Amino acid sequence: MTKVIMHGCNGKMGQVISGIVAQDTDCTIVAGIDICTEQKNDYPVYASLSECKETADVIIDFASAKAVDALLEYSVEKKIPVVLCTTGLSEEQLEKVYAASKEVAVLKSANMSLGINMLLKLLKDAAKTLAPAGFDIEIVEKHHNLKVDAPSGTALALADSINDAMDNEYEYVFDRSKERKARDKKEMGISAVRGGSIVGEHEVIFAGMDEVVEFKHTAYSKAIFAKGAVSAAKFLTGKPAGMYDMSDVIG
Numbered sequence: 001m002t003k004v005i006m007h008g009c010n011g012k013m014g015q016v017i018s019g020i021v022a023q024d025t026d027c028t029i030v031a032g033i034d035i036c037t038e039q040k041n042d043y044p045v046y047a048s049l050s051e052c053k054e055t056a057d058v059i060i061d062f063a064s065a066k067a068v069d070a071l072l073e074y075s076v077e078k079k080i081p082v083v084l085c086t087t088g089l090s091e092e093q094l095e096k097v098y099a100a101s102k103e104v105a106v107l108k109s110a111n112m113s114l115g116i117n118m119l120l121k122l123l124k125d126a127a128k129t130l131a132p133a134g135f136d137i138e139i140v141e142k143h144h145n146l147k148v149d150a151p152s153g154t155a156l157a158l159a160d161s162i163n164d165a166m167d168n169e170y171e172y173v174f175d176r177s178k179e180r181k182a183r184d185k186k187e188m189g190i191s192a193v194r195g196g197s198i199v200g201e202h203e204v205i206f207a208g209m210d211e212v213v214e215f216k217h218t219a220y221s222k223a224i225f226a227k228g229a230v231s232a233a234k235f236l237t238g239k240p241a242g243m244y245d246m247s248d249v250i251g
Contacts, residue, residue, distance in 0.1 A: 002027045002237050005056040005080070007071055008063030009045060010034040013085070016226040017060060018042075027230060030054040033063070049074040056080055057237040060229050065089050065149075072100040081105035081236040083229055085112060087153030098243065107236050107244040110153030112228030115217050116202070117246040123158060123204060123215060124165040131166055135208040136183065142193040142201040150192035154202055159188055162204075 004021065008014045009032025018041060021027050031054040032045040039045070046052050049070060059082040061071055068086055075082040084097065087110055100106055111117070131137065141155040151174065163170050170188040183189075200219035205212060219225070228246065235249045 002058060002234050003030045003054075003056045004028065004233055005030065005049075005052060005054070005059045006032045006043075007049070007059050007061040007067070007082075008034060008086075009041060009043075010036045010039045011062060013062035013222055013226060013229075016222045017062065017229055020223065020226050020230055024230065027234060030056055058083060058233045060233050061086055062229070065093065068093055069096060072096050075106070076100050076103045079104055081107070081239060083232045083236055084108040085225070085229055088149030101243040102241060104241050105236050105239040105244060106242075107232050107246075107248070109228075109232070109246040110157035111200075111225070112232065112246060113217075113219060113224040114228060114246075114250065115224070116154060116157075117250055119202075119204075119215060119217050120157065120161040120247075123161050126206060126213065126215065127162040127165045130206045130208065130213060131162075133208060134185075135206040135213070136185070137162060137170070138189040138191070138205040138207065140191045140193065140203045140205070142195070142198045144197050144199065145194050147194060150194065151190045152192065152200070152202075154200070155190050155192070158202060158204055159190055162188065 006014050006029050018029060021029050029043045031052050032041055032043055033049055034045055035047055037045045037047050059075060059080055061082055062085045065086055065088045068089060081104055084106060097106060097108060139155050139158055141152045143152060159172055169186055173187045173189050199222060202217050204215040232249050
């Protein structure tokens, strides 16, 4: 039985994960962490990790970027692996993530869904074939109006997957309004749309002469991310220190 501390338990994703774990016979949440402690759960909830008395095998994090520093410190101190799902981390925070991974197992993924992680692999092959043939590459991502980071971590992960396959020859462009000039062949546009209750939609466009190839992933429910996070938590339990991602879980 995998014992989990749910970091950000009373947020939308925290509650979805709580519901999924409640139906899982191989996993249980022993404690939750959230600045909002009034909401009732089937487990004790603390305002901070320092107050948590329960022992656990792994921490699932779906909180906010500002809470990540304290989370990493706690994870290293207690030697508890962490599934880090929060996006929008600063460069300084990313350095802390990799430093922590030298002391404890850390699984970081911009997106926990199986479909997105399969898409990351497919894009590498597509880029190797289409980019040399002169296809321009654009990424358009859409999310609900409450998402604060733009572009999404998933959009950047998709771009990085392509760029890795092409020896990092592309420069990311997020805003073309400041310059009036023709598109450079070595740029990759990343556009963000925010509105309504869109769970998540990512489209990668390879635009060539007289033909367009599109890869698209649409999330209709937050449950796909929650299920991935729970699978990742089970995978990470007992793993040695190091950086992991969803490709390790799928593999």
